[in-house]
Amino acid sequence: MTLATRAIAAAGLLAGQNLPGLIVVDDQGRPLTILPGTQVLRMAVPQYCQDDPTLARVIDEAAADVFLCEPGERTVAEVLPRERRELPVVDAGATVLEIAALMALVRSPVVAVVDRDGTMRGAITLDALLDRMLAS
Amino acid sequence: MTLATRAIAAAGLLAGQNLPGLIVVDDQGRPLTILPGTQVLRMAVPQYCQDDPTLARVIDEAAADVFLCEPGERTVAEVLPRERRELPVVDAGATVLEIAALMALVRSPVVAVVDRDGTMRGAITLDALLDRMLAS
Numbered sequence: 409m410t411l412a413t414r415a416i417a418a419a420g421l422l423a424g425q426n427l428p429g430l431i432v433v434d435d436q437g438r439p440l441t442i443l444p445g446t447q448v449l450r451m452a453v454p455q456y457c458q459d460d461p462t463l464a465r466v467i468d469e470a471a472a473d474v475f476l477c478e479p480g481e482r483t484v485a486e487v488l489p490r491e492r493r494e495l496p497v498v499d500a501g502a503t504v505l506e507i508a509a510l511m512a513l514v515r516s517p518v519v520a521v522v523d524r525d526g527t528m529r530g531a532i533t534l535d536a537l538l539d540r541m542l543a544s
Numbered sequence: 545m546t547l548a549t550r551a552i553a554a555a556g557l558l559a560g561q562n563l564p565g566l567i568v569v570d571d572q573g574r575p576l577t578i579l580p581g582t583q584v585l586r587m588a589v590p591q592y593c594q595d596d597p598t599l600a601r602v603i604d605e606a607a608a609d610v611f612l613c614e615p616g617e618r619t620v621a622e623v624l625p626r627e628r629r630e631l632p633v634v635d636a637g638a639t640v641l642e643i644a645a646l647m648a649l650v651r652s653p654v655v656a657v658v659d660r661d662g663t664m665r666g667a668i669t670l671d672a673l674l675d676r677m678l679a680s
Contacts, residue, residue, distance in 0.1 A: 423674035426562040428653065445670045449648040452677070457645035464642035506600035509593035512585040517564065534581045538559035541588070 410435070411485035415451045418484055422448050427533065428517040431495065432484060437527045439520040441492040443484065451487040497522050500529060504540055507532055546571070547621035551587045554620055558584050563669065564653040567631065568620060573663045575656040577628040579620060587623040633658050636665065640676055643668055 409418060409430055418430055422445055429444040450458065457464040496510045496519045507519050517534035545554060545566055554566055558581055565580040586594065593600040632646045632655045643655050653670035 419674060420678060423671070423678045426671055428564055444651070445653050445674075446647055446651040449644055449670065449674075453641065453644045453648045457641060458649045461642050461645035461649060464639060464645045503600060505589065505593060506597050508585055508589045509597035509600045511582055512589045513594045513597055515580070515582040517581050534585065535559070535562055538555060538581075538585075542556060542559045 409433070409484060411440075411483065411488075413484045415448075415482040415484060415487050418443065419448050419452055426535070429493075431518065431520055431528065431531055432488070433528055439495055439497060439522065439526075439528045441488065442495045442516070442518055443488065444493060447487070447489060451482065495520055498532075499524070504537065507537055508541065511537065545569070545620060547576075547619065547624075549620045551584075551618040551620060551623050554579065555584050555588055562671070565629075567654065567656055567664065567667055568624070569664055575631055575633060575658065575664045577624065578631045578652070578654055579624060580629060583623070583625060587618065631656055634668075635660070640673065643673055644677065647673065 409421060410433055421427075422430055427445070429442045430448070431442050432440045434440050453464075494514055494516065496514050496516050498507055498510065498519055498521055500521055500523070502521070510519060511517065511534055519532050520528055521530045521532060522528055545557060546569055557563075558566055563581070565578045566584070567578050568576045570576050589600075630650055630652065632650050632652050634643055634646065634655055634657055636657055636659070638657070646655055647653065647670055655668050656664050657666045657668060658664055
């Protein structure tokens with residue numbers, strides 16, 4: 409997704425797939441950063457509930473649905489944290505062990521795979537990597 | 545899993561399910577902490593590869609399989625980081641909004657559900673929560 413993607417669409421993307429976060433790309437399709445799943449939640453939950461989660465219990469589920477519509481027209485650019493999470497990047501020639509070492513080093517459960525010009529070709533998740541490692 | 549679970553079994557548990565981490569419980573079945581997926585990887589990848597992931601490329605895939613068997617008899621207790629990750633806990637009466645607020649607050653993609661005596665009854669992942677939130 410790009411910086412212009414609507415925040416609510418980002419939540420939908422995340423829910424539809426079993427991903428730990430969403431990769432944000434620039435206009436040229438180069439990976440910029442990752443928006444962790446918990447950050448997507450932060451834009452969907454009212455601030456006063458985050459300050460004191462037990463307050464959230466007094467809101468019944470029907471009212472909660474209204475709150476969860478709040479993100480409205482906000483875009484990904486508006487909800488990105490100032491400190492951007494480091495997104496590790498590999499080229500298409502990377503080995504399984506290399507990707508595992510990189511994930512372990514930067515503690516990221518996602519690695520972006522890029523072309524020579526830096527355009528994103530795909531991504532590899534920790535789940536997919538472990539499946540490959542333990543299958544052999 | 546418990547502190548006595550073998551590290552290699554933990555990797556298998558993680559690979560078999562789409563989980564962002566594994567919840568560690570004590571002898572009474574009370575949740576202690578969460579072992580993030582990237583931490584499970586750290587025990588499977590040799591240290592010198594983590595120090596310089598590009599070194600990993602010179603190892604061919606067959607040799608990599610040998611390295612990945614290294615964890616051997618190590619247990620979860622031995623691979624837990626000193627700084628334990630905070631694991632949020634809710635009781636069975638928690639609402640969807642309350643759980644979302646808690647996940648957003650502590651930036652954890654997993655919440656443990658406990659009985660009145662603190663015994664773990666189950667867990668809720670961010671994925672499962674988003675599915676529920678966006679289905680309504």
